Amino acid sequence: MLRSGLFMKRAYSVLRVAVFHHRTLRHFSAPFLSLGGPRPPSLLQAQPRTPGLLLSCRTFKKVLKTPSDLPASPVSVTDIKQYLRSKNIPFHDGYSCLHARSLFREPEGGAEGPERDSFSMFIDKTTGQFLCKETQVEGSWEDLQDCVEVLQKERCSSLTPEVLLGYRESEEEQGEREADHREVLRIWASSVPLSELPDEETQLVRAMFGMGKISNATLKKFGVRFFKPTKGLVFPWFSAWDSSLRGLKLLSAQRGGNDKVVYSEVTFPRPGAYRNLFGLHLVGRKDAEVVLTSQEVDTLAVTQATGLPSVALPRGTSCLPPALLPYLEQFKKVFLWLGGDMRSWEASKIFSRKLGLKRCSLVRPGEAQPCPSEALAQGKNLARILKAAIPAAHKSIVSFRQLREDVYGELANKDQVAGVKWTRFPELNKILKGHRKGELSVFTGPTGSGKTTFISECALDLCMQGVSTLWGSFEINNVRLAKIMLTQFSMQRLEDSLEQYDSWADKFEDLPLYFMTFHGQQSIKPVLDTMHHAVYLYDISHVVIDNLQFMMGQESLSVDKFALQDHIIGAFRKFATQNSCHVTLIIHPRKEEDDKELQTASIFGTAKASQEADNVLILQEKKLVSSPGRRSLQVAKNRFDGDVGIFPLEFDKASLTFSSPKSKAWLRKVKSNKANEPEAREKGPAKSTGPGGAGNKKQ
Numbered sequence: 001m002l003r004s005g006l007f008m009k010r011a012y013s014v015l016r017v018a019v020f021h022h023r024t025l026r027h028f029s030a031p032f033l034s035l036g037g038p039r040p041p042s043l044l045q046a047q048p049r050t051p052g053l054l055l056s057c058r059t060f061k062k063v064l065k066t067p068s069d070l071p072a073s074p075v076s077v078t079d080i081k082q083y084l085r086s087k088n089i090p091f092h093d094g095y096s097c098l099h100a101r102s103l104f105r106e107p108e109g110g111a112e113g114p115e116r117d118s119f120s121m122f123i124d125k126t127t128g129q130f131l132c133k134e135t136q137v138e139g140s141w142e143d144l145q146d147c148v149e150v151l152q153k154e155r156c157s158s159l160t161p162e163v164l165l166g167y168r169e170s171e172e173e174q175g176e177r178e179a180d181h182r183e184v185l186r187i188w189a190s191s192v193p194l195s196e197l198p199d200e201e202t203q204l205v206r207a208m209f210g211m212g213k214i215s216n217a218t219l220k221k222f223g224v225r226f227f228k229p230t231k232g233l234v235f236p237w238f239s240a241w242d243s244s245l246r247g248l249k250l251l252s253a254q255r256g257g258n259d260k261v262v263y264s265e266v267t268f269p270r271p272g273a274y275r276n277l278f279g280l281h282l283v284g285r286k287d288a289e290v291v292l293t294s295q296e297v298d299t300l301a302v303t304q305a306t307g308l309p310s311v312a313l314p315r316g317t318s319c320l321p322p323a324l325l326p327y328l329e330q331f332k333k334v335f336l337w338l339g340g341d342m343r344s345w346e347a348s349k350i351f352s353r354k355l356g357l358k359r360c361s362l363v364r365p366g367e368a369q370p371c372p373s374e375a376l377a378q379g380k381n382l383a384r385i386l387k388a389a390i391p392a393a394h395k396s397i398v399s400f401r402q403l404r405e406d407v408y409g410e411l412a413n414k415d416q417v418a419g420v421k422w423t424r425f426p427e428l429n430k431i432l433k434g435h436r437k438g439e440l441s442v443f444t445g446p447t448g449s450g451k452t453t454f455i456s457e458c459a460l461d462l463c464m465q466g467v468s469t470l471w472g473s474f475e476i477n478n479v480r481l482a483k484i485m486l487t488q489f490s491m492q493r494l495e496d497s498l499e500q501y502d503s504w505a506d507k508f509e510d511l512p513l514y515f516m517t518f519h520g521q522q523s524i525k526p527v528l529d530t531m532h533h534a535v536y537l538y539d540i541s542h543v544v545i546d547n548l549q550f551m552m553g554q555e556s557l558s559v560d561k562f563a564l565q566d567h568i569i570g571a572f573r574k575f576a577t578q579n580s581c582h583v584t585l586i587i588h589p590r591k592e593e594d595d596k597e598l599q600t601a602s603i604f605g606t607a608k609a610s611q612e613a614d615n616v617l618i619l620q621e622k623k624l625v626s627s628p629g630r631r632s633l634q635v636a637k638n639r640f641d642g643d644v645g646i647f648p649l650e651f652d653k654a655s656l657t658f659s660s661p662k663s664k665a666w667l668r669k670v671k672s673n674k675a676n677e678p679e680a681r682e683k684g685p686a687k688s689t690g691p692g693g694a695g696n697k698k699q
């Protein structure tokens with residue numbers, strides 16, 4: 001049986017050969033790249049079909065490793081169903097996936113063999129990605145079609161694992177995988193069950209990890225251990241299929257300042273490939289309900305207190321990778337209890353869309369309903385909290401009665417509602433309060449003033465705090481952008497210390513950061529399609545578009561330029577709202593007198609951009625500062641609380657980073673409703689200071 005990643009990869013390698021003759025040269029035009037985050041394990045994906053998509057340069061090979069696991073062209077569930085029907089492949093409809101009979105194992109009871117249980121192949125309704133749960137073979141929609149063609153041509157009933165064996169991974173891949181596995185075994189072998197620690201130490205560990213009331217029996221059931229060298233908890237990843245050890249998460253706690261405990265976690269394999277739903281191996285085939293949590297200790301608490309099956313997401317509230325959806329298909333009811341803060345609440349609303357709203361119930365955070373482990377520690381009745389969970393399906397028309405809890409939540413969690421704070425730009429926090437989901441920010445500034453460089457650092461700052469980010473860099477290519485970001489990440493000129501490159505690149509690779517592979521002029525439709533897919537696949541919560549002018553050139557010349565720009569801005573606005581995703585749009589200013597400060601009205605086009613935007617940011621050059629060439633950042637509109645203002649920026653050329661000079665005299669915070677209102681104006685044809693209003697690529 002093909003269970004491990006190795007076999008899975010081998011299987012794919014062989015499949016690649018098997019399907020080669022059937023492939024009608026489908027050009028793989030993955031519209032975005034991942035710098036890290038989930039790395040699809042299949043070889044079909046790990047080896048791009050269009051080599052040009054990956055950089056051959058050694059230094060970047062490690063960074064720009066995988067094309068996305070997007071289908072070559074968007075596929076709809078109707079297309080998938082039609083195809084399966086046309087090929088006589090039985091299937092039935094699930095929540096997020098179609099369930100079909102596996103191509104990778106013999107049907108039980110002969111070709112006619114039943115039935116629903118044997119439908120072990122899951123096809124994602126949104127992407128067409130497939131997974132055969134029993135053989136662990138997985139791949140893209142195109143891969144699946146290729147397999148079907150091979151099968152039907154060869155007139156065999158399944159592609160048996162035996163046929164697929166015999167291909168080797170590359171030495172590098174094999175080396176990496178084996179090293180990871182050795183590390184897993186080493187940590188596992190040198191860790192001990194908590195019950196074997198001296199009483200005093202056990203108490204301390206329990207206190208550090210908020211597990212005061214978790215029993216030894218629960219810890220044993222889930223296989224949780226303690227690893228002395230890092231004073232960390234070990235959460236194992238057991239295969240749901242054969243209970244073998246596939247990886248682990250090491251959670252360490254240290255006392256930080258103010259006696260606060262600071263947690264850090266490491267996973268083997270690294271985050272992108274660590275696709276464990278902790279606790280899944282304990283779920284029975286017939287279990288119909290599950291509680292989804294964001295932390296392993298919460299899963300322990302839920303199961304102990306309620307007896308319900310519970311699984312924890314591998315990367316907390318930051319994402320629910322679609323690759324995990326097949327494992328949740330068996331549940332008729334899913335409770336999402338992701339934590340006690342607003343971020344968890346937002347995440348549970350987003351994840352329930354992927355899981356199918358009708359079967360999801362959400363636990364609303366609040367003082368009376370903290371995360372499960374805290375609830376257990378406080379002696380609360382966890383079963384009762386679950387019983388009060390709110391159905392995720394909502395109607396389009398609601399009364400205040402349904403909204404009142406939401407309004408209360410916003411009032412009671414003022415700080416969290418304000419969004420994620422920048423760590424590098426405290427002045428920006430003072431004015432904007434934070435970076436919020438679902439908003440549209442418009443950013444402008446003179447040509448060559450540093451817009452890309454500044455937004456790059458702003459986005460990186462958020463991304464380092466777990467905000468999944470997708471870049472649409474149409475102006476500068478992804479290698480150059482990645483180089484800027486890596487320099488800002490390492491805060492130094494890496495050119496001068498190349499020996500440190502791999503170590504920084506390794507850390508950088510683990511950020512939830514993705515890049516669209518579009519470059520130059522592009523029409524809006526494929527860009528929006530890609531953004532939708534990225535939100536589904538990677539729970540993207542921030543999209544940066546650099547810059548709008550690159551979406552203008554492709555459309556029909558008969559369309560009025562300003563009407564077109566308005567249409568595009570409207571589309572991004574709608575996308576941000578519907579997907580709870582922040583969109584930052586860089587727009588060049590119209591041509592102004594050189595000695596004039598820019599203002600909201602300077603944004604190229606009509607007033608639509610500033611009207612639709614929740615935030616308008618302007619990178620000012622020269623005029624507002626005493627020394628020429630110095631920059632300052634102006635927040636000209638802030639729909640959240642109306643505060644606007646301006647603060648200076650100092651640029652460090654070596655690290656390409658900005659900072660605010662220490663002097664506080666600089667911050668001119670202006671509370672002005674007037675400034676916050678976009679000017680109602682209709683602009684006539686204005687000349688963009690940008691690249692011809694349509695954009696030239698920088699090289």
Ligand SMILES: Nc1ncnc2c1ncn2[C@@H]1O[C@H](COP(=O)(O)OP(=O)(O)OP(=O)(O)O)[C@@H](O)[C@H]1O
Nearest residue numbers: 445446447448449450451452453454475631651656
């Ligand atoms: N504050 C600054 N002072 C001096 N140089 C800067 C500053 N900010 C950025 N730069 C440098 O200026 C160059 C242009 O920066 P960047 O590409 O970010 O500008 P931009 O405003 O996005 O340009 P465009 O208008 O062409 O889109 C880069 O080489 C960058 O390193």
